Amino acid sequence: MAKKKECVKLLEFWMSPFSRRVEMALKLKGVPYEYLEEDFPKKTPLLLKLNPVHKKVPVLVHNDKILSESHVILEYINQTWKNNPILPQDPYEKAMARFWAKFVDEQILSLGFMSLVKAENGIEVAIEETRELITYLEKEVTGKDFFGGKTIGFLDMVAGSMIPFCLARAWECMGIDMIPHEKFPELNRWIKRLNEVEIVRECIPPKEKHIERACTKL
């Protein structure tokens, strides 16, 4: 009997780091998908129907299954398409990849962006506090090509979509070099290596368009 053709659709937004990381995973696994673009701040009826709980992108539709929340989607992709694993087999290493990914999306995004924009205690304090958090990632990537080891994995996708290809562009709009080479040599090496990975490059939002949009929002 012929295998049923898979139908994979991704509802996303071009400058969303949460969407970009899911695309990276689909590309790494070689899963063909249809790209459905949202145009925020408008929300299409399709988004409201598919993700009534959060009303956010990304949303992955796999045949008749609907998934939202990027970490959940990444895990689903990893377990559904077994080639090129993005999470380690070892339970502790897997837990650590999840731990640091949560840290990026919760702590670094909140302090390094939301608090920085408000900068209630002054911009210099906010920058230093953000750098303290980034230092944890500098340690994590030390001595490795990628957080995932020799190849990119879950944490590379989460941190890569969020830090160099999203937050750093907002920091640039504010005139802040948040990850200077002298302070963060390992992270800078990691960013350079990420840029050399074809599927990552394919998922990075175009810089000029991104900066133009990010700067008008700040």
Ligand SMILES: N[C@@H](CCC(=O)N[C@@H](CS)C(=O)NCC(=O)O)C(=O)O
């Ligand atoms: N925790 C969610 C965050 C997703 C998210 O914040 N998506 C943004 C785009 S970058 C969104 O859809 N925003 C629409 C809104 O907040 O109304 C995830 O990991 O997928």
